[in-house]
Amino acid sequence: MSDLIDARGLSCPQPVLITLEKLKSLDQGELVVLLDTDTSKENVIRAASSLGWQVKDVAATGVEYRLILEKA
Amino acid sequence: MxxxxxxxxxxxxxxxxxxxxxxxxxxxxxxxxxxxxxxxxxxxxxxxxxxxxxxxxxxxxxxxxxxxxxxxxxxxxxxxxxxxxxxxxxxxxxxxxxxxxxxxxxxxxxxxxxxxxxxxxxxxxxxxxxRVLTNAGAQAGDILILTKPLGTGIIATAMKGRLATPAAAAAAAQVMTTLNRLPPECLEGRGVHAVTDITGFGLFGHALEMAMGSRVKFTIYAHKVPVLTAAREYAAMGLVPAGSLANRNYCSKSLLLASELDPVLVNIFSDAQTNGGLLLAVAPAQAALVLEQLHNAEINAATVIGEVRGTGTGQILVKS
Missing domain, CATH: 3.30.1330.10 (PurM-like, N-terminal domain)
Structure with a gap:
């Protein structure tokens, strides 16, 4: 079961800050992030790649996104 | 209002x-x-x-x-x-x-x-x-000079997230506490046609107000725009405040961005500044002198970032 962050309803930079904190604590593995704006999606992807995490999957439902981040 | x-x-x-x-x-x-x-x-x-x-x-x-x-x-x-x-x-x-x-x-x-x-x-x-200087006096051919580096809003965002280094916080504070006083001699020659300060609407928003108010078009050379080093790093990590994103969206219809332009720079140019620098439109014949006068007054970050291209309705072309 992967860890999950629900950052829907939060405005930037909150989704990024929460994701960065979680990624640092996990160090590796898989993290699911739920978002509801294009810009928070872009920024969270940037934040993840700055720490060496990859985007495994992006699923869009309407205006919501489900990102799966992973680091081996 | x-x-x-x-x-x-x-x-x-x-x-x-x-x-x-x-x-x-x-x-x-x-x-x-x-x-x-x-x-x-x-x-x-x-x-x-x-x-x-x-x-x-x-x-x-x-x-x-x-x-x-x-x-x-x-x-x-x-x-x-x-x-x-x-x-x-x-x-x-x-x-x-x-x-x-x-x-x-x-x-x-x-x-x-x-x-x-x-x-x-x-x-x-x-x-x-x-000798009142407004944001509406820019003329075709003028040179655009920016007097401070950008990025204080992004560094403030990183500070709120406790991610900013002390050095980055100090660099932003240095920019924000510096007075925007222009040396009197650079206003005497009447070569400075328009001035505005870069604050909540970011470089793009305030440049757009000047270009619209002056009924001209601007070209900005992205690589020439002074940017705080840490701001570039934090923006690349996605530490962009919502207000900067709103600025970018507000300006988007007037912006012509080079396709190879780094998206991180677009965020920085939209970044809301607190006591950001002055943007000056200066007659081309006097631009070098004004820049020298600014540097002599220890406004060391003052840099030519672009030019006024002629009449228009406020379009801003951003080259990489």
Missing amino acids: KTLPIQSHPDLLVGMETADDAGVFRLTPEIALIQTLDFFTPIVNDPFTFGQIAAANALSDVYAMGGRPLTAMNIVCYPSRTVPREVLQAILAGGLDKIHEAGALLLGGHSVDDTELKYGLSVTGVVHPE
Whole structure:
């Protein structure tokens, strides 16, 4: 079961800050992030790649996104 | 405000009709009064530094009109039950430090009890009525000069997330506490056609206001724009405040971005600044001299970032 962050309803930079904190604590593995704006999606992807995490999957439902981040 | 029945007057030189930095009213053929005020909530932890930033920011609107500040009054919203008195004293001391550096006098002020701390100044200045600089005077062929590096909003965002290094925080504070005073000699040659200060709407928003107000088009060379190193790093990590994204969206119809332009730079150019630098449109024949005068006045970051391309409705072409 992967860890999950629900950052829907939060405005930037909150989704990024929460994701960065979680990624640092996990160090590796898989993290699911739920978002509801294009810009928070872009920024969270940037934040993840700055720490060496990859985007495994992006699923869009309407205006919501489900990102799966992973680091081996 | 647009719905209010505002009256005009022959001596009102700059009022509410343009998106300008301060109001200007002619008192005599030689003297016009400049009035402005600004105040906000703390953006740094150190109260003295916050006072300096808030005061320098309020004074900046007088400089952006080509004027000289004379007097200032404190505006204070203060939660007396939760914030120690020493904090307020340090804020006021920081503000006074900048008022004096500007050669102005503090006359007094007003405080109200509030749930959230806020500080700023009401500033009165003077300018010769024929030497008022607005954001509407840019002419085709003018050279665009920016006097401070961008990125303070992004660094402030990183500070809130406790991700900013002390060095990055210090670099941002240095920019935000620096007065936007122009050396008088650079205004004497009348080569400076338009001025605005870069604040909440970011470089893009304020450049767009100047280009629209002047009915011209701008070209900005992205690689020439001075940017705080840490801001670039934090923006690349996605530490972009929502306000900067709103600025970018607001300007998007007027922006022509080079396809190879780094998206991180687009965020930085949209980043809301606190007491950001002045953007000057300068006659091409005098641009080198004005730049030299700025550097001689220790405005070391002053850099040519682009040019005015001719008549238009405010389009901004951004080349990489």
